[in-house]
Amino acid sequence: MxxxxxxxxxxxxxxxxxxxxxxxxxxxxxxxxxxxxxxxxxxxxxxxxxxxxxxxxxxxxxxxxxxxxxxxxxxxxxxxxxxxxxAAVVFQEPLTALDPLMRVGRQIAEPLARRTCLKGAALREAVRGALTQVRLPEPERIARAFPHEISGGQRQRVALAMALACAPRxxxxxxxxxxxxxxxxxxxxxxxxxxxxxxxxxxxxxxxxxxxxxxxxxxxxxxxxxxxxxxxxxxxxxxxxxxxxxxxxxxxxxxxxxxxxxxxxx
Missing domain, CATH: 3.40.50.300 (P-loop containing nucleotide triphosphate hydrolases)
Structure with missing residues (x-):
């Protein structure tokens, strides 16, 4: 198809x-x-x-x-x-997709919430799962960080987690x-x-x-x-x-x- x-x-x-x-x-x-x-x-x-x-x-x-x-x-x-x-996209420079003034966890939470209607602790756990799935260590710390506080490789993984959050085809x-x-x-x-x-x-x-x-x-x-x-x-x-x-x-x-x-x- x-x-x-x-x-x-x-x-x-x-x-x-x-x-x-x-x-x-x-x-x-x-x-x-x-x-x-x-x-x-x-x-x-x-x-x-x-x-x-x-x-x-x-x-x-x-x-x-x-x-x-x-x-x-x-x-x-x-x-x-x-x-x-x-469809979802991951760009060459993740800072084009990430809001520099918003914590990483919130940026992943927003598309997850739209797709799943999760809230509170369940949504926080889903964010943790999304970060874990892209093999980011210390997902709780990453979720609390701003984009400039993590490395380029970590930012790209965050961008990938965001892209996959809504389970695109x-x-x-x-x-x-x-x-x-x-x-x-x-x-x-x-x-x-x-x-x-x-x-x-x-x-x-x-x-x-x-x-x-x-x-x-x-x-x-x-x-x-x-x-x-x-x-x-x-x-x-x-x-x-x-x-x-x-x-x-x-x-x-x-x-x-x-x-x-x-x-x-x-």
Whole structure:
């Protein structure tokens, strides 16, 4: 069953520049799709368009069907009902998703309360469980902290806990490990892989790094200058890329052989 169906998506600026050009992709229930491309390729704008979160001055045309809801042209009320429930996002920099003036526990409690109607001690225990699930030590301390009082890796795990709080059917991960050091990055990738597998969720994983995408996805679409240039199984894209651009991404992929070995072991 198709969960996300994007057809002819085009994103333009107010002055008419095309940043995403006639893009089509699908993500089935339980499937993991990687969206690969260098900075400026349009991949992050694609994810924002899928959630109806494009910046002011940008418009989307085409069709984005997310779990039966047409996103392009939808009202904010309709979009609010979709976000969190049908799809949730983890951004590259968690501070873009976290309120710097609100304690971590409250930020996780709000989506949990909306989904479950829990209150009081039961809600606090659910927050603790959410933090424990993303493998954060001392969840009570983390819940009391403000975002600036915890590390970058911990903030990214908090952002993941928030994204999963409403049990979305699709997790959109937009460069979720780029700002982390290598060891923390590997831990975060393993965590995402484990939680997605456990919850049988769909994933749209965005990255400039083919080696990272190979860790957590089954199929990938390569973007360049706002357009899709190649698509296929990750293994095939790595072993037998057709396009020169894809070949360049393969050649520059960090820890490529290690990623392939891990992928083969899955």
């Amino acid at each position: 198709t969960l996300l169906d994007v057809r002819g998506l085009t994103v333009r600026t107010a002055d008419g520049r095309t940043l995403v050009d006639d893009l089509s992709l699908t993500v089935d229930s339980g499937e993991r799709l990687g969206l690969i491309g260098e900075s400026g390729s349009g991949k992050s704008l694609t994810t924002l368009a899928i959630l109806g979160l494009l910046p002011d001055g940008m418009t989307a045309t085409g069709s984005v069907d997310l779990a039966g809801t047409q996103i392009v042209g939808a009202t904010e009320k309709r979009l609010a009902a979709v976000r969190g429930r049908d 699709l997790l959109i991960a937009d460069e979720p490990t780029t700002a982390l050091d290598v060891s923390v990055q590997a831990e975060m990738l393993d965590l995402i892989d484990s939680l997605v597998r456990e919850r049988k969720m769909s994933v749209l994983f965005v990255s400039h790094d083919l080696a990272v995408v190979a860790r957590v996805t089954d199929r990938a679409l390569v973007m360049k200058d706002g357009r899709a240039v190649e698509e296929g199984a990750v293994h095939d894209l790595v072993r037998l890329p057709r396009e020169e651009y894809t070949k360049a991404l393969v050649a520059s992929a960090r820890r490529l052989e290690s990623a392939l070995d891990l992928r083969s072991a899955r």
